[in-house]
Amino acid sequence: MSEKSLKWATLGTGVIAHELAQALQGLGGNLYSVANRTYEKGLAFADQYGIQKVYREIDEVFADDEVDIIYISTPHNTHINFLRKALAAGKHVLCEKSITLNSAELEEAIQLAEEKGLVLAEAMTIYHMPIYRQLKDVVDSGKLGPLKMIQMNFGSYKDYDMTNRFFNRELAGGALLDIGVYALSFVRWFMSSCPQNILSQVQFAPTGVDEQVGILLTNQEGEMATISLSLHAKQPKRGMLAYDKAYIELYEYPRGQKAVITYTEDGHQEVIETGDTKDALRYEVLDMERAVAGNDNQMYLAYSRDVMEMMTKLRSDWGLTYPEEEEERGS
Incomplete structure (x- = not known):
């Protein structure tokens, strides 16, 4: 079990909520409670x-004094309202990616969390695997030299169904918030600083969300990154890091468990294999509980903030907004 008996609630009952429940059981505990839009589910x-x-009713989870941590796994566009309520009620929160729709929402949530301690x-698996x-x-x-x-x-x-969440603007669909957040988190994890120069090309789905994206990033150290995303064309989920003396290849990210380092001078390879893909949620739970217990905060919210800034800038360049953002501006 965990270092301290913390009580977890899940807000949402989708695939990730099932993985959370299984992870807690694997650690010898269990979810304390569940909140969902549909009571029967x-x-x-x-x-x-x-x-x-x-x-x-969903709001009952925020009023429950027994709850220590709420895991939010509802659609992106619902996160900020639930974050406001959870943090105002004094609950620690682990929120599914993308944590908010934009930087303004995330800054509001961060301020609330800081005020309440x-x-x-x-819940970005790359920071925990x-x-x-x-x-x-x-x-x-x-030993690999500088990153290049x-x-x-x-x-x-994804099925080319414009009503499913991936393509649905009403549910904050699109490649960037759904899969691009992983690629950008990978980039931020290894780059020395957050990229400041951001160029991109985008192709939109018939619903107006981003279906296919190409991104070029550069930071102040001169490190560069290229990202290609698509919701309707399968690619290998591959990350490649080129350093002065070697390059690293990692497949099946974000939940990776194996990487190969190839050294430039003589071509010899080093294989690193650690962790287990199926335990992704367990690593997140353990890190979150350590952070809540005050032992070691390795939740990397500063990286989430950088990634959100990049995504906000990209969508601004594309002129892509979601209904909630348009309502906020109009109010």
Whole structure:
């Protein structure tokens, strides 16, 4: 079990909520409660995992004094309203990516968390999987030399149904917030500083959201990154990091567990394999509980902030907004 008996609530009962429940059970605990828009789905979820409390109304989770941490796994465009309520109620929050729609929303949430002395974090697996931390140690040792270039590919093949969430503007769909957030988080994890020069090309789906994207990034150290994203053309989920003395290849990110380092001078390879893809949520839970206990905060909210700034800049360049943002500006 965890270092301290913290009580977790899930807000949402989708795929990630199931993984969260399984992760907590794997650690010898269980979810304390479940909140969901549809009460019947909440009941079914609770029955599956032996969860003792189901709320009839979502807002009841915020008023429950027993809850320590809320995991929010609802659609992107609902996050900020739930974050406001959870943080105002004194709950620590682990929020599914993308943590908010834009930088303004994230800054509001960060300020609320700081005022209340709470841990706020994005459930970004790249910041928690052992493979990324071990690779960071290798890089920081200096044996690979300085970083020169990062290349990221993430292509999904989603049914070309404009009503599903991936293409639905009403649900904050689009490649950037759904899969691009992983690529940008990978880039930020390895880059020395946040990229300031951002160029891009975008192709829109019939609904007006970004379907296919190419991004070029450069930071003040001269490190560069290229990213290609697609929601309707499969690509290998591949990350490549080119250093002065070697390059690193990592496949099947974000939940990677194996990387290959190829050294430039003689071509010899070093294989690093650590962690387990299926334990992705377990790593996030353990890091979150350590942070809440005040032992070691490794939730990397500053990186989430940088990534959100990049995504906000990109969508601004494209002129892509979501209904909630348009309402905010109009009010």
